[in-house]
Amino acid sequence: MNYGPLIFLAAFIGLSASWFGFVLTPQIQLGRAQQATNTVNTAQLYPIARPGLAQEGLEVYKANGCFYCHSQQVGQTGTQVNFILTEIGTNPVAVAEGLLTAKVGLTNANAAGLSAGLPKTILRNVPIGDAKKAAKVTRDNGASGTVEVVAVGPDIARGWGIRRSVAADYLYDSTVMLGSQRVGPDLANVGARLPDANWHYRHLYVPRSVVKDSAMPAYSYLFKTRKIEGRPSPDALQLDEGFAPENGYEIVPTDEAKALVAYLLSLNSSTPLFEAPVTVATAPAAPAQTNSPAQ
Amino acid sequence: MNASCSTTPSAAENDSTLRVIDASCRPPLVFLFCGAALWLVVAWAFALIAGLKFHSPNFLANCSWLTYGRVYPVSTNALLYGFAIPAGLGVGLWILARLGRTTVVQPWIIAFGAKLWHFGVFVGLVEILRGNSTGFEGLEIPKAGAILMFLGYMLIGIWSLLTLYVRTERTLSAPQWFIIAALFWFPWIFTTAHLLLTVFPVRGVTQSIIVWWFSGNLRFVWLALVGLGAIFYLTPLLMKRTLHSEYLALFTFWTIILFASWNGIPQGAPVPAWMPALSTVTTVLTLVTLLTFAVNIYRTCGNGCSTGQNPVEGKFIAFGSIAFVIAVLMSIVGLLRELNPLVSFTWFTVAQADLNVFGFFSMTMIGAILYITPRVTGFNWACSNKAKASFWLAAAGIVLYTVSLAAGGVMQGVKLNNPQIAFNEVSRASLMPLRMSTLGQLLILTASVLLLWNLVGVLVRIVKAQVNPVNANSVAAAEVKS
Structure with missing residues (x-):
């Protein structure tokens, strides 16, 4: 008897089982998730879509492959x-x-x-x-x-977030970049942890100007060096001695850099949820030694 | 021609049918293998650039095209889509033709498909460098490249299956099952991933689940199907024995189909908990795949394992077999409850992935290419010393690379899990192993250049023979034509 067709059919079913399991079923379970008020205590609507500039920043984050070194998912033990x-x-x-x-x-x-x-x-x-x-x-x-x-958990103790990340946190992102490496710190809550836009500009332009011995490459191509004509630009970077351009010149962020920083500042998933409950008012503040600019 | 080349076809297989079959594979295989070898060099050159950024973060940092986040995906994609898949398709086609005892159907259509695939990879990699990556790890090549690759794949795949269809040896053996399943599975996962991620993107975190499913199926299922198929066919051939057990090989096949296809969802991922749990259980079950494979190959070799008479292509394949076992073991060990927190998000996962794609699959394919090319083209390798050197360089390179990254990854993980250690300390501690791995990358790059050199040498001789058949100094080439 010829078993060929039978083996073929069995292999087909065997392989497609994983398709039903990990492609179709998640769509049924999560595909129609909506914004909800299942937040604990606050009755706040969550999640909310990122503002327009931050959406553009997501594209910059993607284009430059930031997610190869930075994860965007916090775990708790x-x-x-x-x-x-x-x-x-x-x-x-x-x-x-x-x-x-x-x-x-x-x-x-x-x-x-x-x-x-x-x-x-x-x-x-x-x-x-x-x-x-x-x-x-x-x-x-x-x-x-x-x-x-x-x-x-260690991630929480590092100040990377106050609760673990859950599926709802990514509902409105298209191109979800969870990351698989922590060459750099996790960024799931970087907007809450480092809310200063100027810090981010300086950090992107010369990481070592704000974090000592940082292993991050400089993203100087997201900035322009130009001659000061008349009054200096209000956007110009306030850099420390040794990193500043020569006299008469200033460093200004490009539109890409502005979008990227808007995106980084929008990264904040600290709203308490039914599936990840946490008390907000008394949540511990981020310890000073982790990820914050070196002294 | 160098008399000392170990790759000369043995007298036993100087069977005219086999020679005709091999000759019919020539156009597609030359295109698939030469392009693949070129991408292998590109892959490790870019990996080296990415690695050097850990020696000095500002190395080539002023140019957006050469930033780490673009160079790194180019290296992984060139290795996976540029080298691994075309090399696997070529070897698979040759196995289907040989085991079916038939010549290849329309070899030039398959050769055209190969060109289309390689061109698609080229377009995709340039797009990544320009900043148009899809942003999905393992599927960075955007639509424009992916469509070309898919069309190329369909030409190769359909005509490979037609070659299977017209076979004269009707009974299918184990290696054929592996290759057939792989031929069918790739278009399914590739189209699913692209349709649901780049054409009609699904919402939220389900995107990541599909990427993990795709990536797991490509890196584990597809590579294992083609790689193990080639090992099951070539090992007995090289050892001049028969496969220990055809049934055991089929059992290995079923375990890959049933268990490995569920791998890939990391523990602790922000998804419903049943997914990582199911994925972990099935990945641990691939221990069966590993054991059945190891027993079968060990029994096939018998005492031949230790004779040291292994030709260089056999060395490559033996290395690939061992690397497969270690890579799967690493993925299982990394999922254990106690160890998972120490290895997730670290270089350990990179070491495991690269050991699988390069140490197992690419080494096996290089061995197969070294075995097949002289038989298919009728030209022996210019010098087998180059092949030998490339084996030792590649083997030393991947061992150094994997060991340093795996050890560095565990060190990094231990420190990451201790919040008392500042993050700067953690990243500083992993710099040393990273820098050691760069040396491994350099060795592998040298080995890839040697392979490309060999293949280009064969290509030049083919072209010379075509242009001026009278002066062609190769007797073998004339035989192929007859």
Whole structure:
């Protein structure tokens, strides 16, 4: 018997299975995703499309292959729930006793100094049920406190974001460039982390003028050096000694550089979402030593 | 002609049918292989430029055409689309013709397809340098180049299948199954990716999922199908034995079809969690592919593995087989729960990818080209010493390149995972291994130049023989014509 057609059919089905799995199914699951208000606490609409100049900047980012060295996806290894006591009320003893009897993870030593230095985190890394129980106990005893949800992980600790990146963050980008390498730092939230446009211009023109020993090449072709005629341009780069052009000349960004910086500043995915919850108000600020300009 | 060339066809296969079959492959194979060799040199020249930027970030930085983000994709695309695919198509065509015991149908149409493909790659690479990349890793060549490449592929693919159709040996053997599946699978993944990414772009992160699926299928499934097909055909031929088990080879085939086609979605990607999970499980299952392949080849070689009598093309193929095993192992190890955070986003992934594309596939193809070209053209290599030198250079180069990048990648990953270490420190620490890998790139570039030199030598002799057949000094060429 000739098994040829049978083998052919089986191989065809075998290979096409992955097409159904990774091409068709994601379209069914995510292809019709819409802007939504499934944000936690804020009821803000998310995601929002980037403004026009930033959309153009995405093309510059793509054309120059920035994504070969910079990823745009933040990961987290877990979520931590804390309980913060904000007010102790009139009966600190009752609050402390209530929390101890509720067995939410408060130690006797901590219970003793409960009222000092408020607001403070009295329960760290506890199950969400315990934190909620603690909130109820404090409320019942005339005190108040909040349950805080924070993301943890090396990326978060580096200040690259306050929560992990999720599918919704990329909804309105065409050409999603998640990147696969971290030769340079992650840029998923660079707009939140480094909001100064002038810093970005200086960094693109001579990276080493703002980050010591940077391995990034200079993108000087995105800038023009021109003779100052009359008044200097308001766009001209304010460069430090040693990087500045000779007297009578100035460095101005081209339209491409302006678009690219607008795009970088628009990179911000810190809105808390149902699928990536995080408490915004008390989120830790970015540690100074990572990615920020060297001192 | 150099008498010491090891590539002389043996007396055993001086069978006139085989000679006629080989001769019919000449036009398409010469075009496919010469273009491929040229792209191989381009690929490693650009890789070297990209690598030098880690020695001095401002090297050639003032020119937008030569910025890292354009030079690097040119090198990866030239290697994958310029060298690997045309070389694979040429070797595949030759295997189909030989195993089917038939001459190639319309060889000049396939040769034209080869030209079209190479021209498409050229257009695509120039577009990338001009800043018109699609922005999808592994699929950077924009529409203009991709359409030409696709048309070229269809000419090559359809006439390769027609060659299969008219075969006189009706029973299909394992290498043919590998090649046939690859011939069908490439247009499917290539059109899917281009239609859904550049023509009618899908939304949001589903773009990335399609890129991963495409890239995984091209780099793992397609390359493994063609590469292992060639190894399963050539190893027994070189060892003058039969394949240990045809059934085991078919089992390898099925595991590639069923498991490898799901690989590629990285862990921790911002997509629904079932996708990376499924991808991880199936990639780990390709351990079966690897084991069945290794056992089959080891048993085929038997004690011949250690005799040291291996001709240079056999060395290339043996290196490719070992590199395949290591590259797949690296991808599996990199997915383990404890190790994944240490290797994702690092140079380790680059080392794995390049070991697969160059160490496994390209080395196997170079071996096959060295074996096939003298038989197809009737001209022996000008000097087999050049082939030997190119083997040692390429092997040393890819080993140095892979080892330094893999080790550097793990070091980089360990530091990335410790937020106490400032990012500047992390990138500074990976500079040393990166600079060592540049030396590897230089060695591979030299090897590629030697291969191109050899092929151009053959090309020149073919042209001379055509222009002035009386003065052609090659007896073999006259035999081919008869």
